[in-house]
Amino acid sequence: MKALQGNQETKKNTAKAYTDDVFEKVKARSPHEPEFLQAVKEIIDSLTPVFEKHPKYMDFGVLERLVEPERFISFRVPWVDDLGNVQVNRGFRVQFNNALGPYKGGIRFHPSVNNSIVKFLGFEQIFKNSLTGQPIGGAKGGSDFDPKGKSELEVMRFAQSFMTELSKHIGPDTDVPAGDIGVGAREIGFMFGQYKKLNGGFEAGVLTGKGLEYGGSLTRTEATGYGVVYLMKEMLQDKGLDFNGRTVVISGSGNVSIYAIEKAQQLGAKVVACSDSDGFIVDTDGIKLDTVKKLKETGDERISEYVTEHPNAHYSEDCTGIWEIPCEIALPCATQNELDDASARQLIANNVIAVGEGANMPSTEEAIDVFLENDILFAPGKAANAGGVAVSALEMAQNSGKISWTFEEVDVKLQEIMKEIYQKSMNAAEEYGTSGNLVIGANIAGFLKVADAMIAQGVV
Incomplete structure (x- = not known):
């Protein structure tokens, strides 16, 4: 038994030394690229148990190739x-x-x-x-x-x-x-x-997000915002919870935020705040989505104009203050690193139960650690905001087949994709000893499919 434990410890140390070495090489090559280094470190730190269990990925240099753009x-x-x-x-x-x-x-x-x-x-x-x-x-x-x-x-x-x-x-x-x-x-x-x-x-398939008149897909505009809510719905259901009656704060006021608000409201939530780069609005009666759409979709107005039509709402400058608003569910949907550890602690102090990233890497590494250490349900962006690119791939399929699906058909496919992303991520977390950790699970599930394909195709 001691020999077996010693062998497992050796494998773990070897895997950790490998991932550390790869990251040090990335830092040496890209010393002035902080966002890139942050993203790489977050992924690499999750993959040690994979290399421990499957040394073949080290043997084939998969990670060294992945961190370097083709x-x-x-x-x-x-x-x-x-x-x-x-x-x-x-x-x-x-x-x-x-x-x-x-x-x-x-x-x-x-x-x-x-x-x-x-x-x-x-x-x-x-x-x-x-x-x-x-x-x-x-x-x-x-x-x-x-x-x-x-x-x-x-x-x-x-x-x-x-x-x-x-x-x-x-x-x-x-x-x-x-x-x-x-x-x-x-x-x-x-x-x-x-x-x-x-x-x-x-060549309709060369770009996605096109207008419906020339090859675009229904549901593409809504996809990322809807997708984050669909994935959060799965996460909440796993704990016997749902959106109905919950207070929600959603940062941003672009497409992702607008359609996350729309879907959360359809599921019975009360969304009380949203923002832009100048500041944020709070409407305790619930955000009036038609007003936000009018400001942001049909014009280029600032979110501060919301209070002109709804004087009971309140506007504050400095968009980072949005995380001080009490809520049960927080969806950062604006930009990278908008939510730091101090904001994470404030959300927890205000009794948040779940956080889902609608933007790309909107939470700092320290903020994520705070959420996980306090058992907050947390969905990382690479899982939660995958709905947009998923429907883009569906648009590619429609362009290739010269067909068009209805809004309902695409929406059903989107819901299934987000459900599968959640299940794959949770299963990977369970298999690799980090049950319930969707951050690690999503990283591992995403990595394994790419890594296996890379090995199958040789060193190219």
Whole structure:
């Protein structure tokens, strides 16, 4: 028995030394990329029990290959503003891994976009896409261009210039971008039109998130927001709980937040707060979604305008203060690292029971530790916000077959995918000795499928 225990301890030490060594090499290569390093560390720390149980993944160098992008593309994006001045932005595309299918991941237009942001998003996308069960690899892209305050013609000229370069690197069976922060149906339309012009044909499957008139999928707009609520519904049901009658706080007020609010309200919850980058609103009677949609979907108004129509609501500057609002369920749906350990403790002090990440890596590592140490139900972004890319893959399938499914058909498929993601993640956590830990379970479940495909395809 002592010999067996000693052998198990040796395997564990070997696996831990391996993951530590890989992470040190990543740090040495990418010392100035904090978001990317944060994402890599969070994944690697979860995988020690996998390497302990299956040394073959170490033997085949799977992790060393996973943390290095297959391709990183950086390019200049020149465009002309409405005053006739030449402007120049940077464009990026990281094609991280295509072991499971064509590269797949959104395009983000935001001033914060840089190498680190794009790489962290692309790395997370590998595992998120794997969890969906769809045949798609991991990628991400974007630019430090800010569409806010720009005219429609300026956005069009920029998007066309961006696609002129990006078109050389994408295709329906190569890399299929979608939208992300700052890139909605308008921007996708401009990019699709430019791609069509450059390539001389109508390849609907080259982009997802398209308008319904030219190959888009019903439910795609709602998918990420609905998806996070569907996964949280499964998590709550496992504990004999549900959304009905619960007080919910949802950060952000873009597509993800809007449709998370909508679905949570449909399930009987009272959503009392949402935000944008300037501040947040609290409406103790429940957020009036029609007003938020009018402000954010049909215009570019700030969330502060909500109180003009609903004077009983309250607006506060500094969006991080939203986590001080008492709630039972918190859904961070805005941006990375918006919820830190102090906010996590405040939520717990206010009796939160569950947290689900609707954005990409919205909770810091310290915040996640606080939630897990206090037995808060916690759903990480790579599981909880996978609904958007899942429906993007369904859009690809419809484009390939030249068919169109109804809203209800896609919604049913989305619910099944989110249910399967939850079950796969929970099963992996159980199998590898961390029962109930959805963070570790999602990382392991996502990793195993990609790793097995990589081994099957050889060292490429």
